[in-house]
Amino acid sequence: MLYLATVLTANFDIRLIVLSIAIAIIGSCIALDIAEQISLAKTSSRLWWVTGSALTLGITIWVMHFIGILSYRLPIRVEYDYTIVLISIIVAIVGSAIGFFIISCQPKVGNVTLLVGSFFVAGAIICMHYTAMFALKVSAEPVHDLKLIPLSAGVAIGGSLSAFWLTFHPFKDKIVSTEVRKLCTALLMGSAISVMHYIAMAGIKFKVKNVSALLDVPGDNTVLIIAISIATLIVLILGQLAAFYGRRLSAELATTEALRKSEERLEQLVKERTQELEAAKMIAEAANRTKSEFLANMNHELRTPLTAIIGFSSVLLQKVFGPLNDKQEQYVKGINKCGYQQLNLINDLLDLAKIEAGREELDIVTLAVEPICQDCLAVIREQAIARGLDLLLEIAPDVTICNADDRRLRQILLNLLSNAVKFTECGFVKLKVEKKSGFINFAVIDTGIGIAPEDQQKLFQTFQQVGSDRDRQRQGTGLGLALSKNLALLHKGDITVESELGKGSNFTLLLPESPVVNSLQIVE
Numbered sequence: 001m002l003y004l005a006t007v008l009t010a011n012f013d014i015r016l017i018v019l020s021i022a023i024a025i026i027g028s029c030i031a032l033d034i035a036e037q038i039s040l041a042k043t044s045s046r047l048w049w050v051t052g053s054a055l056t057l058g059i060t061i062w063v064m065h066f067i068g069i070l071s072y073r074l075p076i077r078v079e080y081d082y083t084i085v086l087i088s089i090i091v092a093i094v095g096s097a098i099g100f101f102i103i104s105c106q107p108k109v110g111n112v113t114l115l116v117g118s119f120f121v122a123g124a125i126i127c128m129h130y131t132a133m134f135a136l137k138v139s140a141e142p143v144h145d146l147k148l149i150p151l152s153a154g155v156a157i158g159g160s161l162s163a164f165w166l167t168f169h170p171f172k173d174k175i176v177s178t179e180v181r182k183l184c185t186a187l188l189m190g191s192a193i194s195v196m197h198y199i200a201m202a203g204i205k206f207k208v209k210n211v212s213a214l215l216d217v218p219g220d221n222t223v224l225i226i227a228i229s230i231a232t233l234i235v236l237i238l239g240q241l242a243a244f245y246g247r248r249l250s251a252e253l254a255t256t257e258a259l260r261k262s263e264e265r266l267e268q269l270v271k272e273r274t275q276e277l278e279a280a281k282m283i284a285e286a287a288n289r290t291k292s293e294f295l296a297n298m299n300h301e302l303r304t305p306l307t308a309i310i311g312f313s314s315v316l317l318q319k320v321f322g323p324l325n326d327k328q329e330q331y332v333k334g335i336n337k338c339g340y341q342q343l344n345l346i347n348d349l350l351d352l353a354k355i356e357a358g359r360e361e362l363d364i365v366t367l368a369v370e371p372i373c374q375d376c377l378a379v380i381r382e383q384a385i386a387r388g389l390d391l392l393l394e395i396a397p398d399v400t401i402c403n404a405d406d407r408r409l410r411q412i413l414l415n416l417l418s419n420a421v422k423f424t425e426c427g428f429v430k431l432k433v434e435k436k437s438g439f440i441n442f443a444v445i446d447t448g449i450g451i452a453p454e455d456q457q458k459l460f461q462t463f464q465q466v467g468s469d470r471d472r473q474r475q476g477t478g479l480g481l482a483l484s485k486n487l488a489l490l491h492k493g494d495i496t497v498e499s500e501l502g503k504g505s506n507f508t509l510l511l512p513e514s515p516v517v518n519s520l521q522i523v524e
Contacts, residue, residue, distance in 0.1 A: 016071030017198075020064045025190030027060025032167045032185050035100055050100045057100075058093030061125055061193055065132050068197045076138060084135035088128050095124020099160075103168065114168060118161040125156045125193055129200055140206035148203030152196045159192025306346065310339040362405040362490055364515060369402050369440075370395055373431055376413045384421050384429060392430035399433050402440045403515040408487045412495075415480040416444040416507045424448035427504070435513065439493065442509040451499040459497060460485040484509075 035053035066085075099120035103113055129152075133142070166185045313336035316324065324332065377391050384391050402409075413431070420429045427447030434441055451459070459481050481495075488495045492512050499505035 013071040016067050020067040020071065020197075021190065021194045023067065024060060024064040024193040025186050027056060027063070028163070028189035028193065029182060029186030031057035031060060031096075032163060032189060033182065035103075036167055047104070050097060050104050053100050054093055054097035057096040057121070057189075058089065058124065061092040061096070061128050062089045062132070064193050065129050065197050068194070068201065069132060069136070072201055076140060079137040081135045081137055084131065088131040088135065091131050092124050092128040095120055095127060099124070103164070114164050115161065118164040119157060121164070122153070122156040122160040122192065125160070125196055126153050129197055133204075138206060143205045143207060145203030145205075148199055152199040152203070155199060156192050156196040159188050159195070163189035163192065306339055306342055310336060313339060362408060364403055364405055364491075366401050366403055366515075367406055367409065369399055369433055372406070372410060372413070373433065373442075376410060376417055377431060379414060380417050380421055383418075387421060387424070388426060389421060389424055390428035392428055394430060394432040396434040399435055399440060402511055403513075404491055404511055405487075408491075409511075412484045412487055412509055413442060413444075415484045416442075416495075416509065419480065420444050420446040420448065420505070420507070424504070438513055439510040440513060442511070444507045444509075445504065446506075447504040450501040450503050450505055451497070452501055456497055456499060460495070 031053050034049060034056060037049045065088075099117040102117040102120065105113075136142075163185045166181055166188070313332050315321075316332045317329070317336060373393055373395065377393060381391055417429065417431065424446045425448065429447075430443075430445045432441075432443040432445060434443075461482060485495050488509055488511075493510040496508045496510065497505065498508075
C-alpha cells in the first residue's frame with residue numbers, strides 16, 4: 001500500500017506570541033521578586049517563600065507554553081489530553097520548587113548552589129515543554145529537528161542561571177539600581193522560558209499520512225485562551241500582593257529583630273558599665289575608708305603637738321615666768337589664737353573621719369533643753385554683741401527634754417549659731433525650739449545675707465563653700481555643716497535649710513522625740 005506524506009505548514013498568531021512572552025516576563029518578575037525573600041527570611045518562614053515563588057514560576061512557565069502552543073495554528077483539528085496537561089503543570093511547579101528549595105537550604109547562596117538550583121528550574125522549563133507537546137492529539141506525525149533541542153535547552157539553562165545570579169547576588173557597589181536589576185532578571189528568565197519554547201517549536205514538523213485528516217476543521221480556542229489569560233492574571237496579581245505584603249512583614253520583622261538586638265546590646269553595655277561603676281565605687285569607698293581610718297587613728301598624733309603649743313602659749317600669756325614686752329605678748333597671742341583655730345580644724349576633720357570610718361558611737365542620754373540652749377548662746381554672745389546683733393531664745397512650753405548625745409548636740413548648735421552670727425550684718429539671731437511631727441526642732445533663724453537656691457544643695461558637702469568671694473573669706477573650711485549633718489543623721493535626725501538671698505536663713509536640726517538606741521553607725 002502506498003501512503004501519501006504531507007508536511008503541514010503552520011501559521012503563528014502574533015498576538016498570542018506577544019501575550020505569551022509578556023506573561024513569561026511579568027510572571028518571572030513576580031516569581032523572582034518573591035524568591036528574593038528566601039535568603040532574607042528566617043529559616044522557619046523560608047518554606048512559604050519557596051512555595052510562593054515555585055507556584056508563581058511554575059504556572060508562568062505552563063501558561064506561556066500553553067498559549068505558545070495555541071498560537072501554533074495547524075490546518076487540521078487539534079485536541080488535548082488534559083491528563084497530560086495536568087501532569088505538565090505539576091512538572092513545572094515541582095521543578096521550580098526543587099530549584100528554589102536548594103537555594104533556601106543554604107544561609108548564604110554560593111555559585112554551586114546557584115548552578116544546581118538554576119539547572120532544576122531550566123529542567124522544569126524543558127520538561128514542561130515536551131510533556132505538554134505529548135498532550136497534543138493530532139492526526140499527524142511530529143518530526144523533531146535534533147539540532148535545535150540542545151540549543152533550546154542551553155537557552156533555558158543560561159537564562160535561568162543568569163536570572164538567579166542577578167537575584168541572589170545583587171551588585172554590592174550599587175552601580176545598578178534595584179529596579180534595573182529586577183527588570184534584567186525578569187527579561188532573562190522570561191527569555192529563558194519563551195525563547196526555549198519557540199526554538200523548540202521551530203524544530204518540529206507535522207506530517208500527515210491520511211489525506212482525510214486535512215478535511216478536519218480546526219477548532220476555535222478563543223474562549224480557552226481568554227480563560228487561561230484571566231486565570232493567569234488573577235494568579236499573578238495574588239502573587240504580587242503576597243510578595244508586597246510579605247516584604248512589608250519581613251521588613252517589620254527585621255526592624256523588630258534589629259531593635260531587639262539593639263536593646264540586648266544596650267542592656268549589655270549598661271550592665272558592663274554598671275559593673276565598671278560598681279567596681280570603681282568599691283575602690284573609691286575602700287580608699288575613702290582607708291583615709292578615714294588613717295585620720296581616725298591619727299587622733300593622738302595630731303592633737304598632742306597642738307595641745308602643747310596652746311598650753312605653753314597660754315602659760316606665757318599668764319606671765320607665770322615673768323613679764324613679756326608688747327611685741328612678745330603680741331606674738332604669743334597670735335600663736336595661741338592660731339593654735340586654737342588649727343585645733344578646731346583638726347577636731348572637725350578627725351570627727352568627720354571618725355564618723356565615715358564607722359567609729360563614732362553616740363552616748364544618748366536625756367537632756368534638759370533650756371540649759372543647753374542657754375549655754376550655747378552664752379558662748380557666742382560676745383561675738384553677737386560685737387556685731388550689734390540681738391540674740392533671742394524661744395522654747396515651746398511643751399519642750400523640756402530631748403534625747404541626744406550632750407557633747408554632739410552642743411557641737412551642732414554652736415556650729416549653726418556661729419554661722420548665723422558670722423553671716424548676719426544686722427538684725428537678730430534666734431534659737432527657736434518646738435515639737436513637730438515626732439521631732440524636736442532646733443531652728444536657728446537669722447536676718448543675714450541668705451543663700452541662693454542653687455547653692456543650698458552644696459552646703460552639707462565637705463569642703464564646699466558658697467557665695468561671693470567676699471563671703472568665702474569669712475566662711476572657714478566648709479567642714480562644719482557637713483560634720484553637723486552627719487552627727488544629726490547619727491541621731492536618726494537631719495538638718496534642713498530654708499533661705500532667701502537678702503532675707504536670712506533658717507537652719508533646723510531635727511531630733512527624734514523617742515530615744516535612739518546607742519549603736520555604732522556608718523553614715524555615707
